[in-house]
Amino acid sequence: LAKTTQPISMDSYEGQEVNITCSHNNIATNDYITWYQQFPSQGPRFIIQGYKTKVTNEVASLFIPADRKSSTLSLPRVSLSDTAVYYCLAVNDYKLSFGAGTTVTVRA
Amino acid sequence: EAGVVQSPRYKIIEKKQPVAFWCNPISGHNTLYWYRQNLGQGPELLIRYENEEAVDDSQLPKDRFSAERLKGVDSTLKIQPAELGDSAVYLCASSSSGQGVRTEAFFGQGTRLTVV
Numbered sequence: 001l002a003k004t005t006q007p008i009s010m011d012s013y014e015g016q017e018v019n020i021t022c023s024h025n026n027i028a029t030n031d032y033i034t035w036y037q038q039f040p041s042q043g044p045r046f047i048i049q050g051y052k053t054k055v056t057n058e059v060a061s062l063f064i065p066a067d068r069k070s071s072t073l074s075l076p077r078v079s080l081s082d083t084a085v086y087y088c089l090a091v092n093d094y095k096l097s098f099g100a101g102t103t104v105t106v107r108a
Numbered sequence: 109e110a111g112v113v114q115s116p117r118y119k120i121i122e123k124k125q126p127v128a129f130w131c132n133p134i135s136g137h138n139t140l141y142w143y144r145q146n147l148g149q150g151p152e153l154l155i156r157y158e159n160e161e162a163v164d165d166s167q168l169p170k171d172r173f174s175a176e177r178l179k180g181v182d183s184t185l186k187i188q189p190a191e192l193g194d195s196a197v198y199l200c201a202s203s204s205s206g207q208g209v210r211t212e213a214f215f216g217q218g219t220r221l222t223v224v
Contacts, residue, residue, distance in 0.1 A: 043112075043199050043215025044151065087150055094139050094203065095164075096213055098150030 002027040002090035009103040018075040020102050022088030025069050031090040033064055033071045038085045038101070048073070049091070078106045110134070112216035114200050120222045126188035129219045133182065133202030140177055141213065142185050143199040151199055157183065187221075195223045 005023040012018045024033070032051055036044035048055055050062040050071070061074040075082055085101040113132040121127050133140050138159050143151035154173065156164040159180035168175065172191070177183040187194055197220050201213040 041217070043201065043218055044213075045215065046212040049212070085150075094156065094158075096141065096201075097153065098143075100148075100150050 002031050002092075004088045004090055004099055006086075006088050006099065006102045008100065009105070011105050011107065012078055013107050014079055015077050018078050018082070018104055018106075020073045020075075020086055020088070020104070021070060022073070023070050024088075024090050027068050027090050028092060031092045033062065033068075034089045034091045034096075035060070035062065035073050036087045036089065036098070038087065039083075044087060044098070047086075075104075078104075080106050080108060082106050112200055112202055112214050114198075114216035114219055116219055117217065118220050118222075120224060121190055123192055123223050124189040126186065127190050127221060128187075129185045129198050129200075129221075131183045131185070131200030131216060133200070134204075134214055137202035137204050137214075138180070139203045139213075140183050141199075141201040141203075142175060142183070143201065145197045145199055145218070147196075154185070190221075190223045192223050195221055197221070 002024045032049050034049040035047045037047050038044040048060050048062045050064050052064045055062045063072045083106045085103050087098050087101040115130050140157040142154040144154055145151045153167055155168045155175050157177045160177050173187055175185045197218040199215055199218045201215040203213040
């Protein structure tokens with residue numbers, strides 16, 4: 001499984017855009033970049049997944065450059081309720097390996 | 109549609125006692141995962157099932173942990189005897205194998221175990 005590296009924490013304010021970069025230098029050809037979100041006292045929740053270029057859904061955007069050695073999760077106009085831990089995973093088949101994630105704190 | 113259901117939500121036991129956690133996955137999901145999450149860390153995989161077969165249990169401490177998924181539906185994770193270091197949140201997740209590599213796993217709310 002490809003190892004992913006992401007910042008431990010990030011602070012932001014309501015209404016700002018939050019960008020979390022994940023490094024995955026040894027990503028495999030079959031790996032998909034997948035992001036999960038976890039609120040306190042809840043299990044992780046799937047946010048978005050992509051292989052390369054850009055993917056956008058109602059929650060976030062995911063940017064993956066051509067070399068696929070890194071990716072950026074973008075959360076537009078965050079609110080207090082976006083305070084959570086965000087995990088970047090390189091998913092191949094059904095293996096889901098979580099690191100420590102990035103704790104995003106949104107302040108008023 | 110009901111999500112992944114876990115019980116109990118909380119459990120406090122004394123060390124050396126046995127404990128069991130139960131998980132009911134989303135209907136039709138072939139793949140079932142058990143994870144353990146320590147405070148401030150990401151979830152750590154304990155075991156993964158494909159239907160009733162345990163296909164990845166390399167991280168399961170087999171001296172005290174056991175799991176079963178009879179009939180390929182709900183699952184039970186057991187610890188016997190529990191140690192202080194087993195205090196953690198135990199998460200169950202499920203996914204549909206029909207998705208191939210684009211796996212979206214759905215997690216339950218977890219069982220918070222405290223061993224005293």
